[in-house]
Amino acid sequence: MIEDRAVIIGLMSFADWLAGRKPHTDRLPARIDELRGPARGVVSLPRHLALPGVRECDVTDAATRRSMYSIVLTQGQRNDVARFLNRDYLRQDWPLIAGALDPGLRVACERRFGLGGRAASRA
Numbered sequence: 001m002i003e004d005r006a007v008i009i010g011l012m013s014f015a016d017w018l019a020g021r022k023p024h025t026d027r028l029p030a031r032i033d034e035l036r037g038p039a040r041g042v043v044s045l046p047r048h049l050a051l052p053g054v055r056e057c058d059v060t061d062a063a064t065r066r067s068m069y070s071i072v073l074t075q076g077q078r079n080d081v082a083r084f085l086n087r088d089y090l091r092q093d094w095p096l097i098a099g100a101l102d103p104g105l106r107v108a109c110e111r112r113f114g115l116g117g118r119a120a121s122r123a
Contacts, residue, residue, distance in 0.1 A: 024108035029082045032113040037086035043068065045084070049075055059089065066093050070100050073109065091115065 029035065037043070043057045049071055057068040072084045090097075094115045098106050110116045 024102075024105045025112065027076065027078055027081065028108060028112050029078055030112070032087045032090070032115075034082050035085045035087040035090060035113075036082060037084045037089070039086050039088065043084055045071070046080075049080060049084075059086065062093070065089060066097055069093060069097055073097070073101060073105060087113075 038059055040060050041058070043059055045055050045057065045068065047055075051071065054067075057064050059065045059068075069085055069090060072080055076084070090113070094109075098110075098116055101109070106116075
């Protein structure tokens with residue numbers, strides 16, 4: 001019985017151990033076209049996504065935007081991803097964002113949104 005648990009736990013990522021954590025594919029919109037985040041202006045993140053002292057993000061500042069996108073992809077739910085991420089910026093910034101993400105999330109984004117890897121080379 002304990003050996004069975006060890007196998008199950010061994011297959012889970014640390015992020016999946018968090019209470020109420022949904023699989024990556026459940027937290028991503030079905031298509032990149034559903035991303036409707038702003039292309040300019042300042043975004044105020046909700047508390048569940050904001051880091052202490054970092055709640056606002058000017059999306060025209062590339063470094064700040066990439067940090068925000070990483071946070072939203074990692075911690076956000078489907079509606080957060082659709083609301084705060086702009087599809088054009090995500091495509092543009094993907095090479096710099098991808099390496100900072102959990103490998104499972106990176107692969108899920110690449111498959112779902114046609115970013116990076118094989119999906120991008122076919123597009």
